[in-house]
Amino acid sequence: MLRLYDYLESGNGYKVRLLLHQLGIAFERVEVDILAGETRTPEFLRLNPNGRIPLLELPDGSRLAESNAILAYLAEGTPYLPDDRLARAQVLQWMFFEQYSHEPFIAVLRFWTFAGRLEANRAAVPEKRERGTAALRVMEQHLSEHPFFVGGAYTIADVALYAYTHVADEGGFDLSPFPALCAWLERVRGQPGNVPITWSGA
Numbered sequence: 001m002l003r004l005y006d007y008l009e010s011g012n013g014y015k016v017r018l019l020l021h022q023l024g025i026a027f028e029r030v031e032v033d034i035l036a037g038e039t040r041t042p043e044f045l046r047l048n049p050n051g052r053i054p055l056l057e058l059p060d061g062s063r064l065a066e067s068n069a070i071l072a073y074l075a076e077g078t079p080y081l082p083d084d085r086l087a088r089a090q091v092l093q094w095m096f097f098e099q100y101s102h103e104p105f106i107a108v109l110r111f112w113t114f115a116g117r118l119e120a121n122r123a124a125v126p127e128k129r130e131r132g133t134a135a136l137r138v139m140e141q142h143l144s145e146h147p148f149f150v151g152g153a154y155t156i157a158d159v160a161l162y163a164y165t166h167v168a169d170e171g172g173f174d175l176s177p178f179p180a181l182c183a184w185l186e187r188v189r190g191q192p193g194n195v196p197i198t199w200s201g202a
């Protein structure tokens with residue numbers, strides 16, 4: 001059985017949990033408390049030298065880190081990852097966008113908020129807010145002309161971007177100026193097998 005090292009509040013972990021549920025794949029979940037430093041113990045660093053969850057362990061013992069790489073691995077051969085060369089690359093384009101232009105701002109402000117670290121990082125907040133809002137604007141522009149990110153259908157690009165966007169308010173982002181994005185959130189929520197971020201697989 002697949003084993004997922006995970007932290008329930010994590011949007012990066014949620015991406016993987018959500019896709020596993022939508023694919024109907026059973027898995028064992030191992031909770032790693034990032035606030036208690038459990039990702040930085042010698043034991044965990046032996047599993048993932050980068051000291052982060054999510055981490056997927058395959059039945060043969062191989063391991064795969066980075067949420068979006070895990071999504072690509074799981075989605076291979078399914079409708080969630082198109083076969084067409086350009087469409088596949090466009091899925092990757094949005095997943096790289098998520099990691100470089102979205103997650104470092106939207107996810108980090110949410111993390112600082114719930115971990116009580118907002119005050120300690122006060123000087124960095126305005127830039128995070130500005131760059132996160134810029135990412136939302138890019139999404140809004142695309143979604144005002146397309147129902148999903150690639151090829152008119154739900155793919156792992158939507159999974160990757162949904163994870164932290166649908167809880168962006170928890171980091172203080174107001175989504176009301178982005179109506180096309182809000183309509184897309186509803187479409188994603190309505191996909192078969194959608195589960196909330198708090199779903200633990202049990």
Ligand SMILES: N[C@@H](CCC(=O)N[C@@H](CS)C(=O)NCC(=O)O)C(=O)O
Pocket residue numbers: 007010011012013034039040051052053054065066067068099
């Ligand atoms: N680019 C990575 C980011 C993973 C990441 O930042 N994980 C956080 C939780 S969301 C973590 O494990 N933090 C604990 C730590 O840095 O020690 C991915 O997409 O999987």
